[in-house]
Amino acid sequence: MTKRKKLLLINPFNQFKREEIFDTKSISPPLGLGVIAGLTPDEWDVELIDENFDKFVYREADLVGITALTSAAFRAYEIAELYRGKGVKVVLGGIHVSMLPDEAEKYADSIVIGEAEGVWKKLLEDFNRNKLLKRYYGDLSDLRESVIPRRDLFHKDYTYANIQTTRGCPMSCDFCSVHTFNGSKYRQRPVNEVLDEMETIDSDRLFIIDDNLIGYTKKSAERAVELFKGMIDRGIKKDWYCQASLNIADNEEVLKYAAASGCRMILIGIESEKVDQLKETNKKMNLKIGTNHYEEAFQRIHKHGISVLGALVFGLDSDSLEDIQNRTQFAIDSGIDAMQATIVTPLPGTSLFKRLEREDRLLYTNFPKDWEHYHFHEVSHKPIKMTPQQLSEAMDECWTTLWNEKTVYRKMLKTLKQTRNAKAATWAFASNTERHNTAFGKGKSSWDIESLLKGI
Ligand code: SF4
Numbered sequence: 418m419t420k421r422k423k424l425l426l427i428n429p430f431n432q433f434k435r436e437e438i439f440d441t442k443s444i445s446p447p448l449g450l451g452v453i454a455g456l457t458p459d460e461w462d463v464e465l466i467d468e469n470f471d472k473f474v475y476r477e478a479d480l481v482g483i484t485a486l487t488s489a490a491f492r493a494y495e496i497a498e499l500y501r502g503k504g505v506k507v508v509l510g511g512i513h514v515s516m517l518p519d520e521a522e523k524y525a526d527s528i529v530i531g532e533a534e535g536v537w538k539k540l541l542e543d544f545n546r547n548k549l550l551k552r553y554y555g556d557l558s559d560l561r562e563s564v565i566p567r568r569d570l571f572h573k574d575y576t577y578a579n580i581q582t583t584r585g586c587p588m589s590c591d592f593c594s595v596h597t598f599n600g601s602k603y604r605q606r607p608v609n610e611v612l613d614e615m616e617t618i619d620s621d622r623l624f625i626i627d628d629n630l631i632g633y634t635k636k637s638a639e640r641a642v643e644l645f646k647g648m649i650d651r652g653i654k655k656d657w658y659c660q661a662s663l664n665i666a667d668n669e670e671v672l673k674y675a676a677a678s679g680c681r682m683i684l685i686g687i688e689s690e691k692v693d694q695l696k697e698t699n700k701k702m703n704l705k706i707g708t709n710h711y712e713e714a715f716q717r718i719h720k721h722g723i724s725v726l727g728a729l730v731f732g733l734d735s736d737s738l739e740d741i742q743n744r745t746q747f748a749i750d751s752g753i754d755a756m757q758a759t760i761v762t763p764l765p766g767t768s769l770f771k772r773l774e775r776e777d778r779l780l781y782t783n784f785p786k787d788w789e790h791y792h793f794h795e796v797s798h799k800p801i802k803m804t805p806q807q808l809s810e811a812m813d814e815c816w817t818t819l820w821n822e823k824t825v826y827r828k829m830l831k832t833l834k835q836t837r838n839a840k841a842a843t844w845a846f847a848s849n850t851e852r853h854n855t856a857f858g859k860g861k862s863s864w865d866i867e868s869l870l871k872g873i
């Protein structure tokens with residue numbers, strides 16, 4: 418009998434300040450690795466080490482596959498070197514590797530550039546023949562007959578299961594690399610296939626991770642409605658949240674069926690309350706709607722019993738210290754229910770990174786080690802109107818202002834009043850709680866997200 422081979426998949430976690438920055442439960446399960454596991458033929462045993470939860474302990478394997486976001490790239494390379502030092506072949510893939518293949522290939526036997534679906538089986542065949550190529554180039558898949566991710570491998574303590582129904586974005590925001598990695602064409606999975614996959618998910622809480630669930634055209638909005646109606650018709654009873662562009666507020670039908678199918682919260686990239694800054698970041702969708710209409714948009718979403726998770730970005734070139742205080746106050750006073758506030762971070766593959774590199778304004782350049790600083794909660798560039806230290810102090814103040822207990826409780830009452838929906842208010846409260854817990858240190862908080870969400 419031939420010995421079964423073992424593929425070990427690893428989801429590395431930035432070891433730098435890990436507990437201070439993230440509440441690991443609230444991070445999404447590593448869906449990409451679940452897809453890789455799903456694509457792997459039965460002759461392989463597949464295991465997953467997920468550093469979001471598990472302390473890394475060396476395990477034997479025939480082949481190791483690691484994916485990493487930029488902030489965890491150094492950790493990925495550390496683990497890769499450990500295995501390669503023992504003669505185990507290592508494959509690296511994911512968005513960071515795809516943006517910086519020359520860097521990544523120094524730490525791997527093979528790298529996958531782009532989406533892995535189209536090349537993974539060939540890579541395994543090449544491994545079996547001992548003929549691994551140094552690079553595999555994955556095309557943008559058409560998303561038909563997508564494999565169902567092996568969710569059985571994910572840690573059971575994740576707060577939300579996740580699913581992807583579309584990929585790609587025709588926009589080109591300055592700080593984003595999605596369009597570079599997933600392409601500018603908005604690609605959509607067939608609705609029936611998405612529904613089939615949803616039916617296999619045990620969790621009753623779902624995060625639809627698409628960058629924009631409703632897309633950019635009338636047709637893509639209709640497809641979203643078809644998806645929501647399908648959930649209702651098939652009796653898929655899940656509470657869920659998603660990401661969408663601000664124009665979702667213009668479509669009553671989308672909101673109506675989203676709410677009816679269990680939507681509790683929508684994450685919207687607001688970025689800034691100032692028109693000039695939307696121009697600066699090339700945030701075209703918000704510019705089209707206009708900052709004067711933000712409140713109307715939030716109200717229209719609230720009317721359907723859905724809360725708004727508003728993402729704001731700080732430390733833009735035109736930001737003064739006063740702007741940071743003003744944006745903090747805007748987050749509190751506006752109809753945003755759950756507040757996300759991050760520092761603008763130049764990721765490889767973005768126009769922002771290229772510009773700041775050209776202008777010698779990257780604060781940390783000892784790569785790959787310094788990728789640890791590029792995680793949205795630390796200043797990694799030299800701002801124009803203040804020093805990095807001033808920005809860092811202003812952000813500490815912003816976070817403690819946004820997520821102190823008083824503000825978070827007030828927000829919850831306001832959300833309850835505006836949405837008249839206890840679940841929407843609890844989901845927004847849970848989101849603010851995650852951020853409260855990281856801003857104030859988990860040990861000091863008595864709020865537990867799991868019991869909050871179970872209580873409704
Ligand atoms: S931030 Fe959103 S809208 Fe802008 S390019 Fe990225 S995915 Fe597209």
